[in-house]
Amino acid sequence: MSYPPDVQSIHGALPPGTRLNANYEIDAFLKAGGMGDVYRGHEIETGDTVAIKLIRDQLAGDEAVLAMFRNEALALRRIHHEAIVRYFGFTLEPQLRRHYLAMEFVEGQPLSDILDRGPLPAPQVLALMRRIAAGLQAAHEQNVVHRDVSPDNIIVPETGIARSRIIDFGIARSLRVGDSTVIGSGFAGKYKYVSPEQLGLFGGDVRAASDIYSLGLVLAACLLGKPLPMDGTQVEVIERRRSLPDLSAIDPMMRPIIAAMLQPDPEARPRSMAELAVWAPDAQERGSTVFAPRGARSPVPTPASEPPPRPAESAKGEKPRRVGVLVGLLIGLVALAAAGFGGWRYLHHDAPATTTGVQTATTTDVAAANAEPPLLDPPQKPVETRPDPFVRLREYARDFDGGDCFLAVVGEISAGEAQIEGYGRGREPFDALDKSFKDATGVPAAISVRKVMAPQCPALGFAKKFMDVREPLRFDVARTQLQRSGDKLEGAIETRAENVRFLIVDDDGLVNDLSARLGQEPGRRDFAMELRATRPGPVLLVAIAGATPISLAGAARAATAKDVFAKLAEELADASPPPAVALKYVLLVSGR
Incomplete structure (x- = not known):
């Protein structure tokens, strides 16, 4: 600039x-x-x-x-x-x-920095709860749900924790009629602190009760000096929100209120932040609670008094669901990725990759996702591969006419919506896809758009041509955003194909072949490399796997995407069976 x-x-x-x-x-x-x-x-x-x-x-x-x-x-x-x-x-x-x-401007420290030094005493945590609950109540009265209540977004001034301030309403959701947000009703926030609703459980309806749950996790982290173990793989994140977490290590003074806030069923939590702002720790000793749950059914149980309700039994008006199906449906949760522009100058890789500890969905998770069809009319007889409704959704998105630089990839279904990763130069074709998808398939779409640069567009056309909608190539990256040049880019390509290529396309359209840096574990090709660039920007990762050798014949080192993918398409046109291709997008937030 x-x-x-x-x-x-x-x-x-x-x-x-x-x-x-x-x-x-x-x-x-x-x-x-x-x-x-x-x-x-x-x-x-x-x-x-x-x-x-x-x-x-x-x-x-x-x-x-x-x-x-x-x-x-x-x-x-x-x-x-x-x-x-x-x-x-x-x-x-x-x-x-x-x-x-x-x-x-708020002078102070993020609560997360304070927790790095250890736990806080219960009286301070009580003061923090009252302060933050009062502030969030003001937001809720204006029909705004924060949706990212976490230690990073609470600033503690030098005057003390009782004067803490809430920041960063960037992903807040308005409940006003006619209002809309970029993220809408889908997932937002940090996995350690999100509510069950943000992951699609209990109908995926993210309201004030969601902030109550997240604040409960923040308070637990304050008392323990570290977060409760609520993160992990997508499947683990969801399963850990089906029941009340173990609170035995929580200070007894605060345990009853945190147990109430962390009820999986939003209807069983306190009715409002206002009730938390006036909660007294001696309420249990007096034989009552200051608040009643939203449904006013009965006092909220503590871990010692009653086991947590099963989600299918406790959700108001919710019919029992098949656990295996819901786990599979929610594997593909996606958050809105920041779209970016800039210029990558060089992508540096380190020593050859070996098997890493990257947390990606396993083949067992994939089997769970394939077990039964999601929220659509089921087939009349069992099938061994992904059921036809998924194929129909993927085909429609793949074949949608969004122009020359357009790719739409259906992931999974969560909260009744098909999660779609969109790649393109602008939002307009995705707005058109959003309007037509439900009419054509019967399933609403939740589309996150990743903007690419014009020189990267040939990679989208190539991926669209060879995308397998029946047996998609499993390709995962640990992080879709890297904070600075030199951060590790890690992930894995899951395939039993003998021939695998791993290409990186910068925003100038230059292609680097880093296939030699892939690990060689059977059924899985891991990678771990430093990503270096002179300035921020987006990069595309392209995985190609097939039975036919992929020579990249005639493609010079660091050739342009236009030349490389044209030659690859010609080389693989008659391959039998055809190769599978998958695409990922990573954004470097700041350059060196």
Whole structure:
């Protein structure tokens, strides 16, 4: 990007003294986030210190990211409470042509940094609960659900934990009629702190009770000095939310209220944050609770008094479901990935990869997903491969006419929706797919769009041509975002094919063949390599597996995607059986 003469970029960050709209002046760079950079600044007229969240340069034209920024601004504008950062303005800086959000600057530490030093005493955790619950109640009264309540998003000032503040409403969901968000009702947040509803359980209806559950996990982490073991593989994350976690190590003073907050059934949790804000630890000793569950059925049990309800039995109005089916349906949960622009200059790999500890779905998980059809009319007789309804959904997405640079890949079904990963130059064709998908298949779509650069488009056409909708190639990466150049790119290609190619396509369309760096474990090809670039941007990973040798004949090292994939398509056109191809997208948030 070319800056105006008085605005020079230093390592991608704006220098001190940069002025925004003649209203604010930047004092210091604080941190880089996935969507925007955060600065400390001041208001020019008054000198008041402010926090400024500036949309990242390479995302400035991305409508999805811009919508997320607007969403945070709208959420903050509606909420007025001393536990929530105040909002000052959201606007476009005309010289930089980048939007920014100005808000109150909170001096303090993230709660996550404090917990790195050990657990907190129960009285402090009680004070924290009352403070944060009161703030979130103000948000809920404005029909805004935070959906990412975690230690990273709670700032503790020097004045004490009882004055903590809630930040980052970037993925908040509005419940107002007619309002919408980028993420909608789907998954958002951190796996360690998400509620069962955010993973599709109990109808996937994410409301105020979801924040109550997440806050319960935060409070448990404060008392233990570490999070409860609620993360893991996608299957483990879901299974651990089907029952009340083991709270035997939690301080007895706080155990009853945390047990109430962590009920799997949202109807069995406290009715509102307001009740948590006034909860007294001696309520159990008096033989009553300060609150009643949402359904007002009975006092909420503690782990010692009653086993946790089974989800199929406790969900209000919910019919029993087949556990194996639901586990399979939810394997493919996807969060909105930040779409980005920029230029990759070189992709550096280290020593040959060996089998890594990357947590990816196993073949057992895949078998669970194939066990029965999801939320569609089941076939009349058992089948050994993925049932026909899945094939029909995949075929429709693959064959949808979205233009020359378009690819839509159906993952799994969660919360009754087909999760679709979209790759393309813009959102318009995916809006068209979203409108037609349910009419054509009977299943609504939840589409996350990954924007690619024009030189990368030939990779999409190649993947579309060889995509196997009946037996998709299993290809997983540990992380879809890397924070900085030099971070490890890890993952695995699961295949019994003898011939496997692993290609990386940067945003200039240059292709590097790193197949030699794949591990050789039977049925699984792991990779682990450093990803280096001079500036942030997106990269495509292409996995090709088949019975026929894939020579890449005539493709020079670091050749362009246009040449490489044209030659590959010609070389593999008559292969029998045809190869399987899978695509992944990774975004480097900041360059070196």
